[in-house]
Amino acid sequence: MTNSPFSAAPQASRAAREGELRAASPSPAIEPASQPASGPLIRVEGLGKSYRTARGKLVLFDNLDFEVAPGELVAIVGQSGTGKSTLLHILGALDAPSAGRVYCASIDVATLGPREAAAFRNREIGYVWQFHYLLPEFTAAENVAMPLLARGMRPAEAMQRAAQWLKEVDLEDRGTHRPGELSGGEQQRVALARALVCEPRLLLADEPTGDLDDTTAGRVFELIERLHATHGLTSILVTHNLELAQRCTRTLRLANGRLTAFAGAA
Secondary structure (H helix, E strand, C coil): CCCCCCCCCCHHHHHHHHHHHHHHCCCCCCCCCCCCCCCCCEEEEEEEEEEEECCEEEEEEEEEEEEECCCCEEEEECCCCCCHHHHHHHHCCCCCCCEEEEEECCEEHHHCCHHHHHHHHHHHEEEECCCCCCCCCCCHHHHHHHHHHHCCCCHHHHHHHHHHHHHHCCCCCCCCCCHHHCCHHHHHHHHHHHHHCCCCCEEEEECCCCCCCHHHHHHHHHHHHHHHHHCCCEEEEECCCHHHHCCCCEEEEEECCEEEECCCCC
């Protein structure tokens, strides 16, 4: 019997996942960035993003500039289709801008190649989406351990770290449960633990409470607030929930390719 933490997973799924993990392993060509004590963690200069469509050119951003200071918890609100998710993808090196520079943790992420971008994301950024995207054939602890395995950490150590993070999100007794055995709120807490298990500096969350009822959404947001504070994160959240948005350090509205202070924010 194997000692692998994934021994219960189907062989085909495990082999496919191991291949993905090897492909996502951090490249040794890029070193951790040194972030100055003062100055923004994120600096966007002249950002442009456009697409070619059947109806012509669609411009999401044109010459967009903004900064986010270390330790800020920033909410971005706006109508559907304004480019909020695209902006997060660009900040997190998941998408490339059409123009401009995007400095994140002192690196212009728009210039990174695919392997460098994967290494950067694994080291510097935690992502939480509206849907949890947990792998159904793995347990909660195994899902949380995935980013650590992508770094090349030994499975036993990765599982130990995953257990610690499940405790951080109040799920220490759910580590052996698979996603289908968890509630929606529990699944999103597992996703949050997975996003932060590598101890990134930046948390990007795209509608992290959008799939939850109001009570559960409030609890998940309170958890995000707590982890943001206790782990010294810089966090950017896209949300349609204006009540939650106004609890953030700063609330920005994205409209017509521009970010402006949200007038309804406290």
